[in-house]
Amino acid sequence: xxxxTQLRRIIKEQxxxxxPLARVITVTSGKGGVGKSNIAIxxxxxxxxxxxxxxILDADIGLANIExxxxxxxxxxxxxxxxxxxxxxxxxxxxPMDVGFISGGSGIAGLxxxxxxxxxxxxxxxxxxxxxxxxxxxxxxxxxxxxxxxFLVASGEVILVTSPEPTSITDSYSLLKTLLRHPRYxxxxxVVKMIANMVENSNEGQIxxxxxxxxxxxxxxxxxxxxxxxxxxxxxxxxxxxxxxVSIKEPTAKSSLAFTEIAGKLMDxxxxxxxxxxxxxxxxxxxxxxx
Numbered sequence: 001x002x003x004x005t006q007l008r009r010i011i012k013e014q015x016x017x018x019x020p021l022a023r024v025i026t027v028t029s030g031k032g033g034v035g036k037s038n039i040a041i042x043x044x045x046x047x048x049x050x051x052x053x054x055x056i057l058d059a060d061i062g063l064a065n066i067e068x069x070x071x072x073x074x075x076x077x078x079x080x081x082x083x084x085x086x087x088x089x090x091x092x093x094x095x096p097m098d099v100g101f102i103s104g105g106s107g108i109a110g111l112x113x114x115x116x117x118x119x120x121x122x123x124x125x126x127x128x129x130x131x132x133x134x135x136x137x138x139x140x141x142x143x144x145x146x147x148x149x150x151f152l153v154a155s156g157e158v159i160l161v162t163s164p165e166p167t168s169i170t171d172s173y174s175l176l177k178t179l180l181r182h183p184r185y186x187x188x189x190x191v192v193k194m195i196a197n198m199v200e201n202s203n204e205g206q207i208x209x210x211x212x213x214x215x216x217x218x219x220x221x222x223x224x225x226x227x228x229x230x231x232x233x234x235x236x237x238x239x240x241x242x243x244x245x246v247s248i249k250e251p252t253a254k255s256s257l258a259f260t261e262i263a264g265k266l267m268d269x270x271x272x273x274x275x276x277x278x279x280x281x282x283x284x285x286x287x288x289x290x291x
Contacts, residue, residue, distance in 0.1 A: 022130045022135060025043075026151050028148060032170030043259060055135075074103045153185050193226070227256060236250075236256075
């Protein structure tokens with residue numbers, strides 16, 4: 001049995017009725033400093049409040065935003081799964097409200113250097129996340145690096161975080177343009193959604209979406225939907241300084257209420273989601289040119 005056939009078998013086994021697939025949501029941004037990781041964490045908290053089991057994969061190579069914001073230091077990361085023989089349960093760190101997270105470390109970059117046989121082993125381990133989580137949130141690095149694009153192409157559901165800064169708008173457009181040109185990008189397989197962050201109010205968020213959507217619709221013909229806005233909030237800034245998600249520290253803060261609303265929209269749309277690939281298919285898509 002060749003490696004590609006083995007991968008297809010793994011994916012088929014994960015998709016059996018008694019083993020439902022996790023919903024994979026990839027959070028990304030065209031530039032750094034727009035609050036992408038904060039959004040990933042607070043959406044995870046809101047999903048937990050809705051009874052969902054959530055695991056975040058911190059795929060921002062070289063940085064540790066998720067663990068810093070959670071105030072938790074992981075004992076292991078994805079590299080330990082790849083090189084040290086740890087199993088998937090051993091590399092999950094449990095944060096507030098039992099939200100799990102996996103530090104990617106250099107393990108993400110290391111995937112491209114593994115033998116085909118070993119990739120099968122890694123994906124089999126990662127596939128166990130489908131049994132441990134209802135939702136897996138992938139927090140990518142910022143920008144349009146090859147690593148980021150591979151995650152976006154592999155994901156059935158992408159959330160693009162944009163702020164009112166002109167550079168954020170232009171970089172978001174550049175990210176979408178580069179994604180559209182990726183040889184393995186399939187518009188029918190990837191739904192792109194936008195969150196406006198750091199806005200003064202919901203009206204500014206809608207205007208921000210309208211500006212970006214106007215140029216995207218005209219030049220890229222790439223549809224993307226608007227999820228809502230997260231307002232500037234001093235309580236959110238204070239929570240970050242105290243290494244706590246604002247959704248836990250200040251659940252009635254205006255930013256927390258916005259996270260609640262957006263998470264509700266995402267859960268309402270789950271029934272309509274046709275691209276719930278599961279984590280095995282997600283990683284298989286990333287490395288399929290290697291098998």
